[in-house]
Amino acid sequence: MTLGQQILQQLINGIALGSVYALIALGYTMVYGIIRLINFAHGEVFMIGAFVGYFAITLFKFSFIPALIFAMLFCSLLGIIMERLAYKPLREAPRIAALMTAVGLSIFFQNLMVYLKWVGASPKAFPRVIEITRYEIMENVYLTSDKILTLGVALALMLALQYVVHKTKMGRAMRAVSQDKDAAQLMGINVDTTISFTFALGSALAAAGGILYAVSYGKIIYNMGTMPGLKAFVSAVLGGIGSIPGAVAGGMLLGIVENAVSAAGMSMLRDAVAFAILILILLIKPTGLLGKNTREKV
Amino acid sequence: MPVPVLETKDLTIRFGGLTAVMDLNIHLDEGELVGLIGPNGAGKTTVFNMLTGVYKPSAGTISFCGELLCSAEHSVPPSQISIKGIARTFQNIRLFKELSVLDNVKIAYHQHVKYGLATSFFHIGKYAAEEKEIEKKAIDLLQLFGLENKKNEQAKNLPYGEQRRLEIARALATRPKLLLLDEPAAGMNPQETQNLMELIRFIREEFDLTILLIEHDMSLVMGVCERIYVLDYGRVIAQGSPAEIRTNPKVIEAYLGSEGIA
Amino acid sequence: MKKSTIINLIFVLAIGIALHLLRKAGFINGYYDHILTKICMFIIAAVSLNLINGICGQFSLGHAGFMAVGAYIAAIFTKNPGLIIPEAIAGMPRFFVALIIGGLMAAFVGFLVGLPTLRLRGDYLAITTLGFGEIIRVLLLNWKFVGGASGYFGIKPYANFLSVYVLAVITVFIIQNFITSSYGRACIAIREDEMAAETMGIHTTKYKIIAFVLAAFFAGIAGGIYAHLMQAIMPRDFSFLVSVDILLMVVLGGLGSTSGSIMAAIFLTLVTESLRRFQSLRVIIYSLMLIFIMIFRPQGLLGGQELSVSMLKEKIKLLFGRIKPEKGYASTNGTE
Ligand SMILES: Nc1ncnc2c1ncn2[C@@H]1O[C@H](COP(=O)(O)OP(=O)(O)OP(=O)(O)O)[C@@H](O)[C@H]1O
Ligand SMILES: [Mg+2]
DSSP: OOHHHHHHHHHHHHHHHHHHHHHHHHHHHHHHHHHOOOOTTHHHHHHHHHHHHHHHHHTSOOOHHHHHHHHHHHHHHHHHHHIIIIIGGGTTSOHHHHHHHHHHHHHHHHHHHHHSTTTOSSOEEOOOOSOOOEEEEETTEEEEHHHHHHHHHHHHHHHHHHHHHHHSHHHHHHHHHHHOHHHHHHTTOOHHHHHHHHHHHHHHHHHHHHHHHHHHHOEEOTTTTHHHHHHHHHHHHHHOTTOHHHHHHHHHHHHHHHHHHHHTTOGGGHHHHHHHHHHHHHHHOTTOSSOOOOOOOO | OOOOSEEEEEEEEEETTEEEEEEEOOEEOTTOEEEEEOSTTSSHHHHHHHHTTSSOOSEEEEEETTEEEEESSOOOOHHHHHHHTEEEOOSSOOOOTTSBHHHHHHHHHGGGOOSOHHHHHHTOTTHHHHHHHHHHHHHHHHHHTTOGGGTTSBGGGSOHHHHHHHHHHHHHHTOOSEEEEESTTTTOOHHHHHHHHHHHHHHHHHHTOEEEEEOSOHHHHHHHOSEEEEEETTEEEEEEOHHHHHHOHHHHHHHHTTTOOO | OOHHHHHHHHHHHHHHHHHHHHHHTTOSOHHHHHHHHHHHHHHHHHHHHHIIIIISOOOOOOHHHHHHHHHHHHHHHHHSTTSSSOTTSOHHHHHHHHHHHHHHHHHHHHHHHHHHHHTSSSSHHHHHHHHHHHHHHHHHHTOGGGTGGGOBOOOOOOOOHHHHHHHHHHHHHHHHHHHHSHHHHHHHHHHHOHHHHHHTTOOHHHHHHHHHHHHHHHHHHHHHHHHHHHSOBOGGGGOHHHHHHHHHHHHHHOTTOHHHHHHHHHHHHHHHHHTTTOHHHHHHHHHHHHHHHHHHOTTTTTTTOOOOHHHHHHHHHHHHTSSOOOSOOOGGGOOO
């Protein structure tokens, strides 16, 4: 295998992983964009999405796509409930209050899963939803069917999101509210509904991310959301928090870098790399790659 | 010729496509009380934000007492500017709302505190004397503003006019040479405005201040200011004495669209 | 020093002596002795976290990470007699030196983590410290010298009740002094309105870093105590959940209230001990508590007041209806 082939192979692997980060990062970035909150529980929505998919397939005998849609719907609802019950009462409170609530929700969901008899603390094998076949797209460079599935679903969802945000009334409302909540309200936009919708959208994407992640790793566990959640947040910051294309670019980039680090034989440091990137980006360009420089009005 | 306290050269700032302030050239001599007026959205507050380091100018320079303070290439954090001697109030009052009136003023004294960090851990040496001194100075200041009997109240519980006065007191506690007041009379009744006018004249003498004042209340501006700059769409369209400004056709036109001049 | 400070100190000293005598007389058995020591350790952790989260208004989630740094560093120094500190310094003195080195190391790490994040407005500190806590754990898991995942064993039990009680008193004394000084007021100003504080000449980044590093230092001390109390430490002792436990102490006691943090540390340590066998249920309860306090009683159970001996006295006098209270309480927390 030549170096060129190796690089190409790792690039493919990196993009597949990165597309999952991107899906989660989209939720972070949209919620942050609209209510300036780091929703720490977002990684748990990702995890719950994977579990709902698991039960849909094993218990209800759904096939892959219906299970995916079911999990996305379930998590949308969860996102809306979470927002209404926990975050909405704190919208005018100091930011630290909402952040703490988010942390509380995050560990609540994790430990609730441990507590539930049919989930528990030990990992579960995620059912094979697709026959793993390897296609040699170039000499020594392979694409596996699960990666195609991941990339395909992620891409389709990103396009759908693009459509929703730019071509629908709700999308326009989302953009308006994230610019200026009060002005949007005056223009007759229902701010509450828009925020709920944003949570629903972000949570659905996270659920999809969770299932795709489960498909490639074959295992699910109650704390599976922590690290991907953290990394997705780093992706969002890397791309410029609040920016939708930024979240996608950041996710891909992080996936690629992480894969490169693993391929270079330093997989132990894989998790540390995301952290190093976060520190670096905050030092060099805190607005991220595609973020805009906004100044607080005084 | 004496060095002006404040001088800006071609000061410009853009927000994306909007040029909020364009080629601003103003100067304030020692002890002057100058007004900065203009219709809503003219860029007055933005000028203050550049002067205090809150916004970085896109072009141009600001000099303070003959020294280059900041420019497009060289930005200085607001705290540094405060320490150099420029203090301000905010258009939409930014007191430390949950804290007591006294603490609001004490906090502004912090830049002059004479004991070090280590002393603060153990409350030894100069600590007690210095804290007493800070408290005394803060109370003296509150007394000038008629707020000493409310020193233990939370700032947010003061009536509006008193909050405005407290903000000025807090700014003075930093011991500035130049004081920037952003619409200090906003929301006050005529009587309060009248008192404020006297207060502003008084503190200028008492503290040897140079003052730049943004105000919509024309009676106040015309009453206290020696000189006035008029800003419209980010540019200075007129300057001169109150009498000159009152009769300047450009100014009248700029204001006709909005509220008319008093 | 103010008279009230001295009264408080005497009061605290009296409690310490009383507890010590009870131990000596055999009224407190080994198990409770252990718990009392643990309480003192959590007081150090909670009071220091309150400094950054409650006083300075920044949101740190990495306290367990700083404790881990302090714990491992201090343990390395007491377990390796010749290391850097001369061998002549042994036993308890070595423990104290090791604690301080552990604290300094945690403070240094805190500085490195805080520098890029604290100069930015917004919530980057939360996510950075959360990430930092995870990374520390990963690094420790892979560090063979301190036993990796299986843990670092054979640490001498230097952390006895008396020494840790004294350390807790010193910590509270220093932090509370800092809070009530002009530097503390600067930090509170940052919490209230960062922009206004900056315009008043407060170098906000500098003070955020000072508070954060100070908090990290004392977290490191708490970690060092933990190591020499448990005698064995492993990376999972310093998981994110520990940071959340300490966070809950600060929140329950009322953000910004030192005495509240102390009371909550005592209360929650006891609760944690009694629910030891129901780990996930306990965490569920704690997380719900965190959420409900934030939504329904953000000022904490004590309502953001500082308790002190003189205030208790006033309250008691009030109870018996003889004298009306004249003066308001501490002005920085005056929500009467
Ligand atoms: N941070 C910012 N980002 C984008 N635009 C800004 C920002 N700050 C000010 N502006 C714009 O600059 C222009 C000038 O605003 P500024 O607040 O300086 O006006 P002003 O003269 O103080 O008006 P008013 O009398 O209403 O206070 C406005 O169009 C405003 O929207
Ligand atoms: Mg203005």
